[in-house]
Amino acid sequence: MPNPFAFVAPALILALTLNSACQPSTPQSEAAADEMSGQRGLLPTGVRLDPDGALHDIGQFPLNLIEAPERDRLVLLHSGWRDQGIQAIERHTGAVLQSVRQEAAFVGIAFAPDGRTLYASGGNQDVVYRYDWTSGAARLRDSIILAIKPDPNRSGTRYPAGVAVTANGGYLLVAENLADSLAVIDVSSGSVTQRVAAGRYPYGVVTGPDGIVYVSSWGGDEIHTFRFDASWRLVPARRIEVARHPSSMLLNRAGTRLFVTSGSTDRITVVDTRNSRVLTDLPDPAPAGPSEGSTPNALALSADGSRLYVAEADNNAIAIFDLGARTAGI
Numbered sequence: 001m002p003n004p005f006a007f008v009a010p011a012l013i014l015a016l017t018l019n020s021a022c023q024p025s026t027p028q029s030e031a032a033a034d035e036m037s038g039q040r041g042l043l044p045t046g047v048r049l050d051p052d053g054a055l056h057d058i059g060q061f062p063l064n065l066i067e068a069p070e071r072d073r074l075v076l077l078h079s080g081w082r083d084q085g086i087q088a089i090e091r092h093t094g095a096v097l098q099s100v101r102q103e104a105a106f107v108g109i110a111f112a113p114d115g116r117t118l119y120a121s122g123g124n125q126d127v128v129y130r131y132d133w134t135s136g137a138a139r140l141r142d143s144i145i146l147a148i149k150p151d152p153n154r155s156g157t158r159y160p161a162g163v164a165v166t167a168n169g170g171y172l173l174v175a176e177n178l179a180d181s182l183a184v185i186d187v188s189s190g191s192v193t194q195r196v197a198a199g200r201y202p203y204g205v206v207t208g209p210d211g212i213v214y215v216s217s218w219g220g221d222e223i224h225t226f227r228f229d230a231s232w233r234l235v236p237a238r239r240i241e242v243a244r245h246p247s248s249m250l251l252n253r254a255g256t257r258l259f260v261t262s263g264s265t266d267r268i269t270v271v272d273t274r275n276s277r278v279l280t281d282l283p284d285p286a287p288a289g290p291s292e293g294s295t296p297n298a299l300a301l302s303a304d305g306s307r308l309y310v311a312e313a314d315n316n317a318i319a320i321f322d323l324g325a326r327t328a329g330i
Helices: 011-015 030-038
Strands: 062-067 073-079 084-090 096-101 109-111 117-121 127-134 137-145 160-165 171-176 181-186 191-197 202-207 213-217 222-228 234-241 246-251 257-262 267-272 277-283 296-301 307-312 317-322
Touching (some): 073 109, 073 117, 084 137, 117 137, 234 277, 246 296, 267 296
Parallel strands (some): 160 202
Antiparallel strands (some): 109 117, 117 127, 181 191, 202 213, 213 222, 246 257, 257 267, 267 277, 307 317
C-alpha cells in the first residue's frame, strides 16, 4: 500500500505549523519559553523552516482544510499520533476556536450544500463522522458505519479517505481506500446503498456541477468517473489515464478543468472534463535536483481561476502556476 503519510499535507495548511495545539498547564521560565520558541518550525527530520507566512499552533499532522460556510473560519482535519479530529480556526488570526476529538481521521472532510452538516473521515475506524454545524461550531451527531469492526483493536477494512456530497445533499460519496471502492450513502438513513469499484486505493472524490463524480486511484494511474442514473444509482463512465499515483483533485468553478496531483512524478495533470481527456501536464520538479522530489499533493485556485497554487510536500513550499486561458478553462 502507498505510504499515507507522504501525500497528505494540503496547500493551505503550509501557512500553519505542525506543532501540537496543546500547551503546558504550568507557568514557564524565560529559558523554557525560549527553548520552546526555538522548536517552532522544526521538522521531525531536524530541518528548521523559516516560512514567509506566520506560524500558528494547531493540532498534530494536519491533513485537510476547508472553508466554513461563514467564510470567517476554516475547518481542519488532523491525524496526529496522539490527537485526531477536527478544529475550527479563525481565518485571519489562526486562533483555534474549537477542537473535537475523533477516534481516527484520514483526509476526507466536506460540508453539505446547505452548510448545516459537516462530514469527516474516520479512517481506521471505518466510519464517517457526521457533525451538526451551528453558529460556526461543530457538534457530533452520529457516525455513519461503513463496516463493523469485530475487534476494535484490529485495523479497519474500508479506511474512508476522500468524501464528497451530491449537489442535492442527499448522498455522501466515500472513497474506501483499503476496499478499492466508492461507497454511496443515503444521508437520510445513514446506510450504504451502493458500492462501485474505483481502482486501487481510491483517495480523492470530487463532484462537478454537471453531477459527474471523479475518483482518484491512488495506487494506479487513472481517474474513475461516474454518473447517477434516474434512480440515483452510480453508473461507471470513462476512465481517464493520468500520471502515476494521482491523489488530490480540484475542479475549476465552471467544472471544465480538473487538476490532479501526481506525487510520484512531480506533475499536475490538467483534464478537459468536457471530453474526459488530458489537456496537458504541468511539470513541478524540485528547484535544484532530479526530475522528481517535489511531491505535489494539494491544490488551490485563485478567485479568477487564472493562478494555480500547489503544495510541494517534500520541498516544504508552494509552487505558483500562472495558467493560460486554455489551461485554466476560462
